[in-house]
Amino acid sequence: MNTLFSEKAPLAERMRPRRLDDLIGQEHLVGSEGVIRKAIRAGNVPSMILWGPPGVGKTTIANIIAHEVKRSFYTLSAISSGVKEVREVIDKARRSSRAILFIDEIHRFNKAQQDALLGAVEKGTIILIGATTENPSFEVNSALLSRCQVYTLEPLSEENLLELVNAALTRDEVLSKRDITLREHKALLNLSGGDARKLLNLIELIAETFPEGPIEITDALVMDVAQKRIAIYDKSGEQHYDIISAFIKSIRGSDPNAAVYYLARMVEGGEDVKFIARRMVILASEDVGNANPTALVIATNTFQAVNLIGYPEARIILAQCAIYLAASPKSNASYMAIEGALRTVRETGDLPVPLALRNAPTKLMKDLGYGSNYRYAHDYEGNFTDMEYLPDQLSGTKFYEPGNNPREEELRRYLQALWKEKYGY
Numbered sequence: 001m002n003t004l005f006s007e008k009a010p011l012a013e014r015m016r017p018r019r020l021d022d023l024i025g026q027e028h029l030v031g032s033e034g035v036i037r038k039a040i041r042a043g044n045v046p047s048m049i050l051w052g053p054p055g056v057g058k059t060t061i062a063n064i065i066a067h068e069v070k071r072s073f074y075t076l077s078a079i080s081s082g083v084k085e086v087r088e089v090i091d092k093a094r095r096s097s098r099a100i101l102f103i104d105e106i107h108r109f110n111k112a113q114q115d116a117l118l119g120a121v122e123k124g125t126i127i128l129i130g131a132t133t134e135n136p137s138f139e140v141n142s143a144l145l146s147r148c149q150v151y152t153l154e155p156l157s158e159e160n161l162l163e164l165v166n167a168a169l170t171r172d173e174v175l176s177k178r179d180i181t182l183r184e185h186k187a188l189l190n191l192s193g194g195d196a197r198k199l200l201n202l203i204e205l206i207a208e209t210f211p212e213g214p215i216e217i218t219d220a221l222v223m224d225v226a227q228k229r230i231a232i233y234d235k236s237g238e239q240h241y242d243i244i245s246a247f248i249k250s251i252r253g254s255d256p257n258a259a260v261y262y263l264a265r266m267v268e269g270g271e272d273v274k275f276i277a278r279r280m281v282i283l284a285s286e287d288v289g290n291a292n293p294t295a296l297v298i299a300t301n302t303f304q305a306v307n308l309i310g311y312p313e314a315r316i317i318l319a320q321c322a323i324y325l326a327a328s329p330k331s332n333a334s335y336m337a338i339e340g341a342l343r344t345v346r347e348t349g350d351l352p353v354p355l356a357l358r359n360a361p362t363k364l365m366k367d368l369g370y371g372s373n374y375r376y377a378h379d380y381e382g383n384f385t386d387m388e389y390l391p392d393q394l395s396g397t398k399f400y401e402p403g404n405n406p407r408e409e410e411l412r413r414y415l416q417a418l419w420k421e422k423y424g425y
Helices: 035-042 058-069 083-094 111-123 158-171 186-192 196-209 219-229 238-252 256-268 273-291 294-309 314-326 333-348 363-367 406-423
Strands: 048-051 073-077 099-104 126-132 149-152 180-182 215-217
Touching (some): 035 149, 048 058, 058 073, 058 099, 073 083, 083 099, 083 111, 083 126, 111 126, 158 180, 158 186, 186 196, 196 215, 196 219, 215 219, 238 256, 238 273, 238 314, 273 294, 273 314, 273 333, 273 406, 294 314
Parallel strands (some): 048 126, 048 149, 099 126, 180 215
């Protein structure tokens, strides 16, 4: 990499405003009549939740507030911090004067982690500033929410983003020394998706790709550089689906190493723990199935556990489950059975249930033969009696074919003893 860049902080950090007057966008909060500006002027900044899309200034506003009111400033990430780290910061804050604690992605804190903040917020030990991309009404518990003001940040407009680009090209200590001209901006804005951080990262990537000579930024140039160099984990974009697909296919392919790698990609990208765990519950039935029935139990418990624990500890539980599933014998026999049955239902419609299997709660139904000739399996040797359970038109149709694994071979032998002639087990 060009040393001109490697020795400097990233462009997004170099361009981070230090004063409210330098902040681009969010006029309703930090403009001359903005509620946050008024609170800073009055010296009475409340605990708050900053809610808005990525890259619109939440972290920057928190930093500016701390600078303006001259308070100690602590930062935690909900992805990598837990109750222990929260308590350590609160202990430090008690020794200072009403420190500010900024928690990025506060919606990823579970109830226990959020509860650990309550006392300190209520007593004024800390001024809490939480940042979230999710609706705090759903993701922040009501007790904590009631002690905070919620401020909604708006997406940056095209004018805001272009102002930011021009500021980077003309005022940044590195880029301003280069001959860089913005000719087209559609691709820049589309790829960044309104995220100022992504926008500045992309501009810096272009400058690093062409370290010498003049640069004319065009849509074609941006797309070429992005396709060759950019690797962003976007929880709502294509990478989101590619990574989870690779994760699932690695487990299905019995490769625990690849599974843990793609899990790490998702954890590092801040993927929702419930999304990851939910997919493993599905896989435990679809791809492991009765080859190892315990897999579904473990996956279900994993879903419940990570929902309670949250990041960062949830990563360990997710890894344990992913490795267990990857190392388990595989069978999709149950999946194939239900898919085959569904196709048959769609093709044959509502076939009549055999009379012997019908419920007969009334005398009329009994008179019509409902439930007649039903043989209660537990009244027979081996708790089995050979009778027809499928509609007549489907008699002998086999939907479930046991997989080729030790557990289902046991099931096959059991079914052979009962249904060999009828279903061909």
